[in-house]
Amino acid sequence: MIRVRFAPSPTGFLHIGGLRTCLYNWLFARKNKGKLILRIEDTDRERFLPESIFNLLKTLEECGLDWDEGPVLSSKNTIKQKGRYGPYIQSQRLKIYQNFAKKLVDLGAAYYCFCSKQRLEELRKTQISLKIPPRYDKHCRNLSPEQVKKNLKSNIPYVIRLKVPDQGKIKFKDIIRGEIEFELKNIDDQILLKSDGWPTYHLASVVDDHLMKISHIIRGEEWLSSVPKHLLIYNALKWKPPKMAHLPLLLNPDLSKLSKRKGDVSVESFLQKGYLPEALLNFIALLGWNPGNDEEIFSLKQLIRLFSLKKVGKSGAVFNREKLLWMNGYYIRKMPIDKLAKYCLKFLIQEELITPIHNKKTKFKITATGEIVQINWLKKIIALEQERLKELKQIVELSEFFFKEPKYEAELLFWKKMTKNQVKENLESIKTEFSKIPISKFKKPFLEEIILKLAEKRGRGEVFWPLRAALTGKKASPPPLEIAEILGREKTIQRIDKAIKML
């Protein structure tokens, strides 16, 4: 049975790198009909942020990544847990880690250490100044049992450290990187249990991975160098270690490990700006993995079918925001209008361009004017902007002029080297012609007929540009006739009129 886990620590928002790790675990589990376990690693009390657990669960759900065991959000916004190997929150498992730490001492694989933090710090400093590797000097390693007992009795704070053999090598096979070998003499006597009684990552994750019957550990490459320590623990306890796959790191443009210090990397904020979960997931799936051909647009279903750890690369991948932006735009362009509208309406409401009406799902109020409009009218606007959207949130700035009178300088109405009179005349003739059209025929084909006729004499740009500018107040926008049709005769003429008066 394949069992994998995603084990974030709740210290803030879910990180884009965390999402990728989760995605690869999820894909591997789904592909192989295995289970994905979600485990919360909250053993660092100083960095712990309770809120972030809710956030994490919500964000993963929004992305469509589900898990088979672990904490879940219940309807009342409380956290429940599902699965037979729980609890899945490490702070609820303290006793377990403490017992195994003691067991490791009994087994002779670990030992009590009573060194003070100050001593450790001074030791480090001198080691660094002498240019020798900063490591624990094993001061407490050979304390007599009597001495240990005495110290414990007099309540001297202690930690439990791993007793790493002085000699020998430790070898293991990583699924992605192949054989890797470490000299034991280069490995520190890692602290397993801190003086506050809480375990470090190394102890807690080994214990949990075993108890939760994890078959494959798929995690970031930053863990590669602690594998020997973990293996030592597995061996001491006579446990079979899971298979391991260390994923290439996600990088900032300067090639350092992807971090929030160099730009926003929280999944939540991408979602808020209007990145589609499917685009985000598609994009990060390709950071370090590819199916071996030129295709790069994949649904989650296709990813499950194609995914393989063997196709995961070894080198770090820069998180390229431009390409993500492109891909998001691509997904937006391909999206059915109803689905797109649902997303965009949310932003229009949020930015108070429109206001929902109680008990009505298909009617909205334009906030600025109080006008009641149908959802179908809004859909026309959204459809018009669809191919221009890269982030969904941009619907607000792109479509604002439909909901409010545009503000702009008269200068904007001039196409190339037109004179004031030309602009004025052109707008006036458009106005007169448009006024003759009955409301029922105020549609693009009819408008086009008129405009094209005018353009024959006056020039295309000379007619289209001032009209477009008058309707939108923008340098760049969709074409004016589509806009006029949506705006309707009254508003169109009113805006043209206003432009004429500015001249």
Added chain:
RNA sequence: GGCGCUGUCGUCUAACGGUUAGGACAAAUGCUUUUCAAGCAUUAAAUAGGGGUUCGACUCCCCUCAGCGCUACCA
């Protein structure tokens, strides 16, 4: 400093030891066009360096260099 990992266009990447080293994003140019977007076409752009092995190396081996990760009572 020590240990480990990695090295193909600016970025993400493809290439049974045999290809004019391919694709995508970004860039540039053109077409289309009132503007923007989209679309289409085109261009520029890479095997870190040096040694081997081989008829033949991006691919295998060695050295060098570079980048990154770890080196916490963080994860």
